[in-house]
Every structure is written in structure tokens, then in C-alpha cells.
Amino acid sequence: MIAGIEPRAEFVHWWFATGFLILGLLLFSEAIVGSEVWGRRPWRRYLWPSFMFGMGVLMWPVSTFFTNSTIHMVAHSMWAQVLMLAGAAELGVARGKLHSQYWRLTSALGLAVSGGALIVHEQNHWLFSRAAFLHHTLGWTVLVAAVFPVLQAVKPRSLTAATGFATTFLVIAVLLYCDRDTAPIFGHLSFYAGVPHR
Amino acid sequence: MSANIAHELKAKTGERARSLRARVVLALGPATALGGAVWAVVQPWRLTLLHPHGQGLYWLLAEPPLYVVLVGILFRLLLAPGIVADLEADR
Numbered sequence: 001m002i003a004g005i006e007p008r009a010e011f012v013h014w015w016f017a018t019g020f021l022i023l024g025l026l027l028f029s030e031a032i033v034g035s036e037v038w039g040r041r042p043w044r045r046y047l048w049p050s051f052m053f054g055m056g057v058l059m060w061p062v063s064t065f066f067t068n069s070t071i072h073m074v075a076h077s078m079w080a081q082v083l084m085l086a087g088a089a090e091l092g093v094a095r096g097k098l099h100s101q102y103w104r105l106t107s108a109l110g111l112a113v114s115g116g117a118l119i120v121h122e123q124n125h126w127l128f129s130r131a132a133f134l135h136h137t138l139g140w141t142v143l144v145a146a147v148f149p150v151l152q153a154v155k156p157r158s159l160t161a162a163t164g165f166a167t168t169f170l171v172i173a174v175l176l177y178c179d180r181d182t183a184p185i186f187g188h189l190s191f192y193a194g195v196p197h198r
Numbered sequence: 199m200s201a202n203i204a205h206e207l208k209a210k211t212g213e214r215a216r217s218l219r220a221r222v223v224l225a226l227g228p229a230t231a232l233g234g235a236v237w238a239v240v241q242p243w244r245l246t247l248l249h250p251h252g253q254g255l256y257w258l259l260a261e262p263p264l265y266v267v268l269v270g271i272l273f274r275l276l277l278a279p280g281i282v283a284d285l286e287a288d289r
Binding site for chain 2: 007008010011014015017018021022025026028029032033036037038040041044177
């Protein structure tokens with residue numbers, strides 16, 4: 001019954017793409033104006049960490065209902081956990097309960113784990129379909145981008161690290177918006193991928 | 199160069215950098231919305247609202263180019279003015 005009313009996977013990917021776009025814009029504007037100006041209004045300090053935490057919470061229904069394989073469920077659960085962990089750690093820093101700049105390493109851990117899960121849970125090769133290509137691209141992008149929060153933990157005022165971290169979420173958003181359930185990639189679509197639709 | 203002129207130059211450079219940052223923050227929302235609008239023009243079939251007959255509920259809800267436009271507009275209207283005001287107050 002649930003399978004009949006649940007949205008297509010591509011819709012969910014677009015909704016999360018919108019979430020990552022919002023996260024990217026928030027982080028990018030914080031990087032531009034600096035954390036002192038950004039934190040001048042207390043509610044703004046909580047904005048992107050709580051948004052990240054909320055996206056982690058919303059990932060749980062995805063991992064529960066889109067269980068077309070165990071590895072998919074495990075991967076989505078891992079993303080839910082690391083989004084919540086990174087969001088919670090940043091909320092702790094914003095609230096002043098956590099003081100160390102090294103809490104930013106939870107974001108690095110989140111990106112590294114997410115990238116690994118993306119690469120491992122995609123069982124097909126790069127040109128199998130657009131979804132497969134995007135999973136591989138997302139995985140490697142996110143894995144490499146884990147270097148930015150590490151840099152931020154070491155050099156909290158680094159503009160390169162802050163804009164790199166923000167751009168990572170904008171890139172994730174663009175790649176997720178490109179996702180389709182069954183579509184070719186650079187003219188390639190495996191016979192086993194199914195019938196493409198719009 | 200006298201100390202007064204050096205201070206004045208430094209202050210002017212700092213002001214220019216701040217005003218550039220303010221302009222970038224103000225441009226983020228419109229740039230995002232423009233991206234969504236261009237996407238809608240390039241792939242109009244993504245907007246099922248333009249041809250709603252026979253579309254299911256989810257297809258009518260899933261309008262990704264409009265999401266992008268909406269995010270850009272909301273960012274520009276709700277967040278950017280406050281950020282820029284705080285940046286100006288920092289001068």
C-alpha cells in the first residue's frame with residue numbers, strides 16, 4: 001500500500017536538492033560576511049545547523065520507506081546519522097555549549113562517510129544510467145570536499161575553506177537536481193536500467 | 199606617505215571590500231532565482247503546471263525550477279537585507 005502512495009525517488013532527490021541549495025546559500029553568505037557579522041543576530045547562528053539537523057531527521061523516513069535493497073537502507077541511514085551529528089555539533093557550538101573549533105571535524109566525518117556510502121551503495125558502473133553516474137560523481141565530490149571542514153577546523157578564518165565548504169552543498173544540490181529515475185547519461189543507458197521517462 | 203593619508207587609504211579599502219561583500223550577498227538570491235528561471239525556459243516540460251492534465255499529485259508538486267526560483271526570492275527578501283544591514287553596521 002505504501003509503495004502505491006510513496007513518491008518517486010527522483011522527487012525525493014529534488015526535495016533534498018532544495019534543502020542542500022538552502023544550506024549552500026546560508027553557508028556561502030556566512031563565508032562572505034564572516035562569522036562575526038553573521039552571528040550578530042543570535043537566531044541566524046542556529047539557522048544552518050538546525051536546517052542540517054532537520055534534513056538528517058527527514059532522511060529517516062527515506063531510509064525506512066525506500067528500502068529497495070539493504071545497502072540502500074544502510075546508506076540512507078548513515079546519511080541521516082551524519083547529518084544529525086554534524087548539525088547537532090554545530091548547534092552546540094552556536095549555543096556556546098561546545099567551544100572547540102575542532103567540532104567542525106564532525107562535518108568532515110559526515111562528508112567522508114557520506115561520500116563513502118554513496119560510492120559503495122551504487123552497484124552499477126558510471127555509464128549504466130544517469131542515476132548511477134550521479135551517485136559516483138556525488139560520492140567522489142563529497143569525499144574530496146571533506147578536506148574543507150578539516151581546513152576550517154585548523155584555520156577557522158580561512159575564506160577558501162569556508163567558501164569551499166559552502167560550494168560543496170551547492171554542487172550537491174545541482175547534482176541531485178540532475179537526477180532522474182531512469183535516464184541516459186552522455187547517450188548511454190544500460191538495457192537493464194529500464195525504460196526512460198521524461 | 200603621511201600617517202593620516204595611510205589611515206584614510208586603509209579605511210577606504212576596507213569600506214570598498216565591505217560594500218563588495220554586501221553586493222555579493224544581495225546578488226545571491228537574484229542569481230539563484232535567475233538560474234531557476236533559465237532552467238524553466240530550457241526544460242519547460244519540468245514544469246508540469248504548464249500542462250497539468252493527467253498529472254498525478256506528486257508530478258504537480260515536483261516543480262524543481264520553481265523551487266530554485268522560490269529559494270532565491272525568499273533568500274533575497276527574508277535574509278539578505280538583515281545580513282547587509284549588519285554588515286553596514288560593522289563599518
